[in-house]
Amino acid sequence: MAGTGDMPAFVRDSYRLGRRTRSVVTPEELAAWTGVPRHQLVRLTYRVNPGGLVPPPVRLVAVCEPEDADGVARTMSRLLESRGWTARAERELVDGGEAS
Numbered sequence: 001m002a003g004t005g006d007m008p009a010f011v012r013d014s015y016r017l018g019r020r021t022r023s024v025v026t027p028e029e030l031a032a033w034t035g036v037p038r039h040q041l042v043r044l045t046y047r048v049n050p051g052g053l054v055p056p057p058v059r060l061v062a063v064c065e066p067e068d069a070d071g072v073a074r075t076m077s078r079l080l081e082s083r084g085w086t087a088r089a090e091r092e093l094v095d096g097g098e099a100s
Contacts, residue, residue, distance in 0.1 A: 008095060008096075010031075010034065010036060011095060039095075039096040040066065040093045040094065040095060040096060041063050041064060041065060041066070041093070041094050041095075041096040042063070042064055042065070042066050042068075042069040042072075042091060042092070042093060042094070043061060043062070043063050043091075043092050043093075043094045044061070044062045044063075044064070044069065044072060044073060044076065044089060044090070044091055045059060045060075045061050045089070045090045045092075046059065046060040046061075046076060046080070046087040046088070046089050046090075047059055047087055047088045047090075048060065048080070048085050048086075048087045049085065049086045049087060049088075051084065051085070051086070052083050052084030052085040052086075053083055053084040054083055054084075056083065056085045056087075060076065060087070062076060063094065063096075066093075069091065073089070073091075076089075
């Protein structure tokens with residue numbers, strides 16, 4: 001996670017408590033102890049290379065449900081191809097906070 005702004009409140013609170021007590025509780029442990037289920041999402045980050053038909057943005061980020069990740073990746077590939085861009089893609093699981 002890039003910064004505390006990307007973390008759900010309960011994860012942020014866990015890290016604050018860990019720093020204060022010198023004990024780190026993982027998000028999984030915190031979810032088990034509090035009974036709050038974790039909801040994971042997939043973050044697809046594309047770092048776009050210069051070139052193509054129009055100037056590209058530096059980075060494109062899509063966050064989606066895990067079962068939708070392949071479809072989003074195909075759509076992003078078509079978008080990149082239609083603009084003449086090439087990109088390096090990173091796929092990671094991120095904590096989406098409490099399950100709804």
